[in-house]
Amino acid sequence: MKQIICVQCGQSLVVHFGQYREYLRCSGYPQCDITQCLFDGMPIGVQADKPLRTQRKLGHQKFNAVKQHYGMTTQETYAWLAGRLRLSIDLCHFGLFSKELCQEAVHILQDELEEQK
Ligand SMILES: [Zn+2]
Numbered sequence: 001m002k003q004i005i006c007v008q009c010g011q012s013l014v015v016h017f018g019q020y021r022e023y024l025r026c027s028g029y030p031q032c033d034i035t036q037c038l039f040d041g042m043p044i045g046v047q048a049d050k051p052l053r054t055q056r057k058l059g060h061q062k063f064n065a066v067k068q069h070y071g072m073t074t075q076e077t078y079a080w081l082a083g084r085l086r087l088s089i090d091l092c093h094f095g096l097f098s099k100e101l102c103q104e105a106v107h108i109l110q111d112e113l114e115e116q117k
Pocket of ligand 1: 006007008010011026027028032033034116
């Protein structure tokens, strides 16, 4: 794998074996806590700092609430969200989202949940 440079501090990202899956983490950890998702051993999406990870987590909670409400599968819910975000389904995953995209997704999901009340 080619070397991936941390957007925040310029050090290289290294593979870290997390509790659930492997991901890339800045070799400057814990001073720098940038991470990036891996898919099939390839880095994907936007590098994330802690605020972005928190936001992605919030998005995921709302995503699950919408998914449960409609009884959809994860795939179906992402397909729906991709349509709303005008994204390709391949690119529609919270682990890939930038801050702006994450905010937009959270708004869409929130609106959807509020309409149901
Ligand atoms: Zn770093």
